[in-house]
Structures are given as structure tokens and as C-alpha cells.
Amino acid sequence: xxxxxxxxxxxxxxxxxxxxxxxxxxxxxxxxxxxxxxxxxxxxxxxxxxxxxxxxxxxxxxxxxxxxxxxxxxxxxxxxxxxxxxxxxxxxxxxxxxxxxxxxxxxxxxxxxxxxxxxxxxxxxxxxxxxxxxxxxxxxxxxxxxxxxxxxxxxxxxxxxxxxxxxxxxxxxxxxxxxxxxxxxxxxxxxxxxxxxxxxxxxxxxxxxxxxxxxxxxxxxxxxxxxxxxxxxxxxxxxxxxxxxxxxxxxxxxxxxxxxxxxxxxxxxxxxxxxxxxxxxxxxxxxxxxxxxxxxxxxxxxxxxxxxxxxxxxxxxxxxxxxxxxxxxxxxxxxxxxxxxxxxxxxxxxxxxxxxxxxxxxxxxxxxxxxxxxxxxxxxxxxxxxxxxxxxxxxxxxxxxxxxxxxxxxxxxxxxxxxxxxxxxxxxxxxxxxxxxxxxxxxxxxxxxxxxxxxxxxxxxxxxxxxxxxxxxxxxxxxxxxxxxxxxxxxxxxxxxxxxxxxxxxxxxxxxxxxx
Numbered sequence: 001x002x003x004x005x006x007x008x009x010x011x012x013x014x015x016x017x018x019x020x021x022x023x024x025x026x027x028x029x030x031x032x033x034x035x036x037x038x039x040x041x042x043x044x045x046x047x048x049x050x051x052x053x054x055x056x057x058x059x060x061x062x063x064x065x066x067x068x069x070x071x072x073x074x075x076x077x078x079x080x081x082x083x084x085x086x087x088x089x090x091x092x093x094x095x096x097x098x099x100x101x102x103x104x105x106x107x108x109x110x111x112x113x114x115x116x117x118x119x120x121x122x123x124x125x126x127x128x129x130x131x132x133x134x135x136x137x138x139x140x141x142x143x144x145x146x147x148x149x150x151x152x153x154x155x156x157x158x159x160x161x162x163x164x165x166x167x168x169x170x171x172x173x174x175x176x177x178x179x180x181x182x183x184x185x186x187x188x189x190x191x192x193x194x195x196x197x198x199x200x201x202x203x204x205x206x207x208x209x210x211x212x213x214x215x216x217x218x219x220x221x222x223x224x225x226x227x228x229x230x231x232x233x234x235x236x237x238x239x240x241x242x243x244x245x246x247x248x249x250x251x252x253x254x255x256x257x258x259x260x261x262x263x264x265x266x267x268x269x270x271x272x273x274x275x276x277x278x279x280x281x282x283x284x285x286x287x288x289x290x291x292x293x294x295x296x297x298x299x300x301x302x303x304x305x306x307x308x309x310x311x312x313x314x315x316x317x318x319x320x321x322x323x324x325x326x327x328x329x330x331x332x333x334x335x336x337x338x339x340x341x342x343x344x345x346x347x348x349x350x351x352x353x354x355x356x357x358x359x360x361x362x363x364x365x366x367x368x369x370x371x372x373x374x375x376x377x378x379x380x381x382x383x384x385x386x387x388x389x390x391x392x393x394x395x396x397x398x399x400x401x402x403x404x405x406x407x408x409x410x411x412x413x414x415x416x417x418x419x420x421x422x423x424x425x426x427x428x429x430x431x432x433x434x435x436x437x438x439x440x441x442x443x444x445x446x447x448x449x450x451x452x453x454x455x456x457x458x459x460x461x462x463x464x465x466x467x468x469x470x471x472x473x474x475x476x477x478x479x480x481x482x483x484x485x486x487x488x489x490x491x492x493x494x495x496x497x498x499x500x501x502x503x504x505x506x507x508x509x510x511x512x513x514x515x516x
Contacts (some may be wrong), residue, residue, distance in 0.1 A: 012095070013041055014103035019109050032128050035118045036109050040095045052187030052229070053077075056221075057086045057290050059305050071301050072293040078104050084219045084305050086289055091229015094186035103223050105213040111141050115209040115225045117192075119137060120177035130363070135371050139378040142210045142312070145192070145365045146319050147326045149254040152202045162196070163350060169194040169202075176238065190227040191238070194360060198333060198351075201254075203326055209314060212381050213508035214306045220382050222308050224289055249508050256321050289315070303393060306384040309377035313396050316369060320403045323362055327410055330355050334417050345429050349422060357417040363411040370404040453488055460484040 016037060057072045060083040075081070077100055087105065089097055098112050131143070173194055180188055193205035206227035214220040227331040232238065289311055298303065304310050334355055337348040345352055376383070376397055384390050460483050 006457065011103040012099040015099045016040055017103065018106060023109055025465055032113070032130065033109055035128075036098075036113050036116075039116065039118070040099055042095055051095050052089070052091055052097055054087055054089045054101050056081075057088070058082075059084045059086070059293075059301075061301070071296055071304075072290045077101075081219055081221070081230055084308070085221045086224065087312070088224045088226065088289060090226045090288075091187035092180045092185055092190055093225060094184075097186070101223065105223065106215060107211060107213055107223055108141065110138070110215060111209055111211045111223065111225070114141065114143060115207070117177075120174055121181045124179040132368060135368070139375065140211050142372055142377075144208045144210070144312075144315060144319055146206050146208065147195075147322050148204045148206070149329065150202050150204065151252045151254065152196070152198070152200055162347070166196050166354070166452060169196055185232060187229045188232050189229045192227070197329060200331055203329075210312060210315075212378065214382070220308055220313050222289070226287075226288070254325070256318075256325055279434055299389065299392065302386070303384060303389045306382060306386070306389060307393055308381050310393060310396070312372070312377065313400065316373060316400050317403070319369065320400070320407060323366065323407055326362070327359075327407065330359065330414060334414060337421065345425055345432075349425050349429075352418045352422045352425070356415055356422075359411045359415045359418065363408055363415075366404055366408050366411065370401065370408065373400045373404060449492075449495055452491045456488040456491045457484050460487060 019033055019037055024030045024037070026033070054077055054331050056075050056077050056079075058081060059072060059073050062073050063070075072086070075085070077087075087101055089101060093112065093116060101107055102109070102112070119128070132138075170193075176191065179185065180190065182452060189204065191204050192207050195203045195205070197203065208227070209225040211223045212220050213223060285322055293304070300310075333351065337351045339354075372378075374397075376393070384393065464480055
């Protein structure tokens with residue numbers, strides 16, 4: 001244990017010195033890198049976490065004791081590497097694991113800072129707005145978002161309660177991140193965003209960060225930072241817990257169908273028991289890079305060794321299928337929200353606004369991914385020199401580019417539909433308000449007609465009730481009717497003409513009567 005502790009301190013010292021030497025000296029931007037240094041120093045005096053260990057896999061064909069040919073073999077961290085390799089860190093990154101990976105491969109600190117997202121830390125305020133940054137500045141640092149669709153059981157909500165629930169979902173995500181930082185839950189699964197779509201579905205956003213390192217002309221290493229890790233279900237309230245049926249910790253997630261694909265795809269949604277510690281693990285995204293490397297053909301194996309971009313191709317395809325599934329849900333939701341009754345106009349408008357904002361968010365992620373695909377990773381990454389392998393990776397690149405172009409265009413069409421549906425619903429709401437105004441005007445017109453009848457009668461009654469000498473002899477009641485009836489008739493005639501045609505019509509009516 002003492003040797004492990006000294007090794008961890010050595011890694012922390014090496015990587016801290018690397019950051020200070022090359023990045024902290026960058027003037028005004030030094031506080032940005034200082035965040036990571038402060039995080040690494042928070043591990044001083046703490047041992048290694050049993051929940052998280054960075055795993056390294058060397059891409060070399062070996063024959064296992066069972067006779068199986070393996071192309072991806074796990075090796076000890078820090079051991080000598082003579083072949084291309086993969087380093088994977090799952091869940092909330094611990095300072096010790098960051099120091100170890102950073103010291104072994106001199107990983108750029110921006111990869112860890114962007115993945116950690118210190119703006120969600122309870123001890124820091126939002127001082128930097130670096131992501132998304134210029135694509136030319138982050139060519140070797142890639143962040144890929146992956147959504148997962150889950151079934152919800154929140155029941156029908158009003159407009160106000162839906163808006164409140166969505167705000168609460170964002171607050172719970174931030175609170176959950178705060179728990180990870182404060183409680184040092186290293187290796188725990190992270191959630192970037194929770195979207196409450198409707199009473200039936202919600203979705204989770206997670207992220208994979210990737211970079212390629214290469215030291216002194218040695219073999220390259222692909223660095224993976226994955227949000228998926230050990231579940232904290234049963235220990236903490238997860239951001240999506242209340243959206244599941246009966247408050248279950250493990251919701252039912254919607255699987256992705258690999259449509260028209262005869263090849264076996266590793267994607268599935270499962271819940272299993274991690275051997276040894278009894279911790280329940282929810283496999284939200286089986287995007288571990290070594291999931292299906294054992295089934296590679298010889299040409300694919302050679303392509304993988306020579307071209308790290310090939311590692312990301314399956315991840316990009318999985319992300320595209322995940323976003324396509326989410327867009328299908330949004331499409332159906334827009335269609336359902338376009339035809340609603342009078343009482344549901346306001347909730348429908350709020351739902352369209354939510355979908356429009358979500359589509360803009362999705363389009364931004366897809367555009368970033370498409371740029372990486374078109375650039376075939378980063379200019380600094382190794383490239384294959386074999387013409388056949390180059391033709392194969394180019395074909396994969398073209399296929400992915402078409403898929404992402406289709407998804408981006410679909411986002412644009414759905415945004416247009418949201419805008420058109422919103423305009424139609426706003427027009428319908430305005431029409432209904434105008435109709436209510438007309439109905440109210442008709443009611444007021446009826447009251448006005450009654451006023452033109454009773455006001456003259458009241459006026460004459462008040463006039464005859466005056467205590468003046470003219471009425472000293474108490475005139476007969478018939479005199480009241482002689483005065484009141486003609487005055488009321490004249491008032492009614494004036495009301496008819498004024499309410500229907502104005503003073504001009506009244507003058508024309510008098511002229512017509514005079515002519516007669």
C-alpha cells in the first residue's frame with residue numbers, strides 16, 4: 001500500500017509539473033488550468049479508490065489459454081507499450097486516476113477539464129465559458145454526447161408543473177454532480193442532462209471524451225473518459241428517479257434497433273451485478289471501446305492499429321442512432337402538439353418551445369461530431385498508408401458523414417415545423433381571443449340597448465319628482481307617459497342607428513323619414 005501511495009504521489013508530481021511548465025504560464029488563461037491543479041491537490045493524503053481504476057488495452061493479437069485469439073489485451077498501467085493501445089477511465093474521474101493517466105501519456109489538461117466540467121462543482125463559480133470552443137483549437141480533444149431514452153411515469157401535468165419539473169430536473173443534475181464532488185464518489189456514473197419530454201418519456205445525456213497521445217515516436221494511445229461507471233442507485237437519489245414507475249431506481253430504457261443490419265451489434269440495455277462488490281450497475285450506454293473488438297476481421301484489425309479514427313467510428317454510429325431515436329420521439333411529439341383543443345393551446349406552445357430548444361442543442365452536438373468525421377479525427381493523428389485500408393476508412397467516413405448530414409437536416413426541418421406549428425397555434429389563440437372579444441361586445445351591446453330604454457324613463461321619473469313650482473299641483477300620471485314614451489322611442493331609435501351605423505346612418509334615416 002505504501003508503494004502504491006508513493007507511486008500515486010509520483011504521478012501527481014509529474015503531471016502537476018507538466019501542467020505548470022506548459023500551461024499555467026499562459027497569462028490570463030492560467031486560472032483555467034489552475035482548476036485542474038487544485039483538483040489534483042485535493043487528493044493529497046487519500047489512497048486509491050477501489051471503485052475506479054484506469055484500464056489499458058494493447059492492440060496486439062495474442063492467443064489466450066483457452067485458444068481464443070484476442071486482439072485487445074489488458075495490460076498494467078505504466079507498463080512498456082510496443083503496440084497501439086487504449087486507455088479507458090469509466091465514471092467520475094478521481095484525481096489519482098487523472099494524475100496516473102496524465103503522467104503516463106502526458107495528456108493535455110483540457111481533456112480532463114472539459115470532461116470534469118468544474119462549473120458544476122460546489123466549490124467553484126462559473127468563471128470560464130470555454131466550451132464549445134473553436135473547432136481548430138480542439139482538434140485533438142473530442143467530446144461526444146450520447147442520449148438514452150427512458151420510459152417515464154410522471155402522469156399528465158399542467159403547463160406550469162411541466163415547466164417546474166424541467167427546472168427541477170436541471171437543478172437535480174447539478175445537485176447530483178455536487179454530491180459526486182463533495183462525497184468523492186470516484187467511478188460513479190454521471191449524467192450531463194435530463195430532459196423531461198412528456199408523461200411517457202424522458203431522456204438522459206452522457207458524454208465520452210477522447211484524445212490521442214503519442215510520446216517520442218512511440219505507438220499511439222487512445223484516451224477514453226466515459227461517463228458510464230458504477231451506479232449510486234439506492235445510496236443517492238438520481239436525477240431521473242422520480243420519473244420512473246413507482247419511484248424505482250432503475251428505469252426501463254428504450255433499446256435502439258439496428259434497422260436492416262444483419263451484423264451482431266453489441267448495444268443492449270441490461271442491469272447486472274458487478275462481481276465482488278455487489279454494486280448494482282446500470283448499463284446505460286454499452287459504448288466501452290473494447291466491447292466488440294474480438295470480432296474484428298484481419299483487415300479491420302490492421303486498420304484499427306494504424307488509424308485511431310477507426311476507434312471512434314462505432315461510437316459515432318451509436319451516437320447517430322441514439323440521436324435518431326430521440327428525433328423520432330420529438331417528431332411524434334410535434335405532430336401530437338400541432339392538433340390540440342382550446343384548453344391545451346398554452347401547454348402545446350410551451351412543448352413546442354421546449355422541442356425547438358432541444359433540437360438546437362442536438363444540432364450543435366451533431367455539427368461538432370460531423371466536423372470530426374470530415375477531418376477524420378485530428379491532423380496530428382496517425383493515418384494509414386495502405387491504399388486498401390485508406391479506401392475502407394474513407395468509405396466509413398463518407399457513410400458517417402451522410403448519416404450526420406441527414407440528422408442535421410432533420411433537426412432543421414423539425415425546427416421549422418416547430419416554428420410553423422407555433423405560428424398556427426398563436427394564430428388560433430389570437431382568433432379565439434378575438435372571438436371572445438366579439439362575444440363580449442355583443443353582450444355589452446345588449447346591455448347598451450337596455451340602457452337606452454331605461455335611462456329616458458328614469459330621467460323623466462326624476463324630472464317629475466323634482467320639488468319645483470312647475471309640479472306643485474301634482475300633475476296626472478298620464479302626463480308622465482306622454483313625455484316618457486316619445487322620449488324612450490327617440491332614444492331607442494338613436495341606439496339602433498348609432499350601434500349599427502353611427503351618426504351618418506342616423507342622419508340618413510331622418511332624411512328618409514322626412515322625405516316620406
